[in-house]
Amino acid sequence: MIEQIIIGTLVTGGVYALLAVGFSLIFGNARVINMAHTGFFMLGAYGLYYFIRRLGLGAAPAIVITVPAVTLVGILAYRFLINPIREHHAAVLLMTVAIVLVFQESMTAVFSSLYWSIPSLIPGFTDILGVSVLNQHLLVLGVVVAVIVAVWLILARTKLGIALRATAQDAEVATLMGISVPRTLMITMGIATFLATVAAVVVAPIWTIHPAMWAGPLVMVLVIVVLGGLGSIKGAIIGAFIIALVEVSVAILMPERAYLKVVFAILAMVIVLIVRPGGLFGVMFEEERL
Numbered sequence: 001m002i003e004q005i006i007i008g009t010l011v012t013g014g015v016y017a018l019l020a021v022g023f024s025l026i027f028g029n030a031r032v033i034n035m036a037h038t039g040f041f042m043l044g045a046y047g048l049y050y051f052i053r054r055l056g057l058g059a060a061p062a063i064v065i066t067v068p069a070v071t072l073v074g075i076l077a078y079r080f081l082i083n084p085i086r087e088h089h090a091a092v093l094l095m096t097v098a099i100v101l102v103f104q105e106s107m108t109a110v111f112s113s114l115y116w117s118i119p120s121l122i123p124g125f126t127d128i129l130g131v132s133v134l135n136q137h138l139l140v141l142g143v144v145v146a147v148i149v150a151v152w153l154i155l156a157r158t159k160l161g162i163a164l165r166a167t168a169q170d171a172e173v174a175t176l177m178g179i180s181v182p183r184t185l186m187i188t189m190g191i192a193t194f195l196a197t198v199a200a201v202v203v204a205p206i207w208t209i210h211p212a213m214w215a216g217p218l219v220m221v222l223v224i225v226v227l228g229g230l231g232s233i234k235g236a237i238i239g240a241f242i243i244a245l246v247e248v249s250v251a252i253l254m255p256e257r258a259y260l261k262v263v264f265a266i267l268a269m270v271i272v273l274i275v276r277p278g279g280l281f282g283v284m285f286e287e288e289r290l
Contacts, residue, residue, distance in 0.1 A: 003131045005248055011137050011206070013244030014144030018199035019217055020224040020236035021151060022192035028168045028231035029188045032082060032092055038214040038221065039100030040193045043070045044200030045209045046107055052118050059121045067197045074193025078186055086185075100214055107211040116209040121202075140202045147198055148237060151191070155233070164188060168231070219262055220247070227269040229279030238280060242268065 023037050047070055051062035077099055085091040122135040155161040166174040167184045175181050207213065224243050228235025246268050247261040254260070272280060 001252060004252055005245070007131075007133060007137060008248035008252065009241060009245045011140050011203075012248055013241035014140050015199045015203045016217070016220055016224055016240035016244055017237045018144060018147060018195045019221045020228070020240045021148065021233055022195035023221050024225055024228075024231055024233055024236040025164075025188055025195075026192040027225070028233075029164060030086060030185045031089070032086060033089070033096070034082075034192070035093060035096040035218065036077070036099040036103070037096075037192065037196055038218040039103040040070055040074050041196040041200045041217060042107065042211070042214040043073065043103060044197035045204040045207070045213065046111065047197075048201055048204050049111075049116050049118050049209050053116070063121075063201050066201060067194065070197040070200075071190055071194045074196075075186060075190045078189035082189075083182070083185070100218075104211045104214065111211070113211055118205050118209070120205045134206075136202075136205050140206070143198065143202045147195065151195070152233070154191075160184075160187065216262075220265060223265050223269045227272050227279055229281040232279065232281040235279055235281035 019038060019041060023034060026032050026034050026037070044066055047066035048062050051057045051065055052059065057065075081095055081099065082092055085095060120134070120136040122139050124135050125132040126135055126138060127133075153161075155164060163174070163179045163184045164187075166177060166179055167181050167188075171181045174184070220243055224239040225231075225236055227242065228237075228239030243265045246264050250261040250264050251258045
């Protein structure tokens with residue numbers, strides 16, 4: 001049981017970390033609460049299913065097509081639907097809700113409301129310290145670590161990272177420094193969508209694929225970013241594993257009450273906010289968000 005909790009926490013936490021980091025990036029830079037974020041996660045899962053199950057492609061070609069295609073959809077959605085109304089936060093919120101609902105209804109129309117599955121990208125098991133671990137779970141962990149390290153290096157060591165952090169701190173000053181804020185925000189949306197799509201690709205063989213699969217992760221991501229501190233990348237990563245531990249523990253220790261995992265996740269968030277109103281790594285000054 002302990003092994004199951006540990007493995008489940010690492011896998012689920014890794015997926016939530018990718019989603020939460022992307023959500024935090026777009027919020028920290030554009031101040032956009034992107035309710036459609038997990039909608040791109042759903043598109044990524046359906047894309048992989050379509051190319052593998054319907055067209056019969058191998059896993060590698062399916063991934064190579066799916067990830068860039070969904071990332072492009074995210075960039076276009078931002079450019080033509082979100083960016084024109086970015087300064088109107090209520091309108092952006094409604095627009096992103098509309099986008100994810102369009103995604104859901106489109107997937108229902110094309111694939112029906114049935115549940116689908118795809119085979120493991122890396123089948124089989126690996127024995128680690130006497131515990132058999134699915135190779136797919138190891139793939140999830142490896143990809144999560146690699147992608148998060150890459151994002152961290154981009155933010156800390158590259159000119160793009162400087163532009164992202166400068167835009168997050170003060171867009172007007174960033175413009176005066178010669179940074180193209182609109183281009184930076186579009187790149188941010190691309191990175192966020194890429195992270196959501198990668199999360200979908202590695203977890204699709206483990207989770208079932210259906211039109212409403214975006215809803216549960218969205219609730220958890222919102223809880224995670226609030227718990228970790230709005231706009232905090234470190235908070236998003238640590239908060240993801242905390243919430244995953246709560247969710248997996250409830251599901252394993254209380255299987256007949258597994259539906260309460262969201263309630264316990266929200267309760268964990270509330271407890272943290274009582275102690276630290278800004279979240280684990282939240283700050284009072286916006287210039288410190290990233």
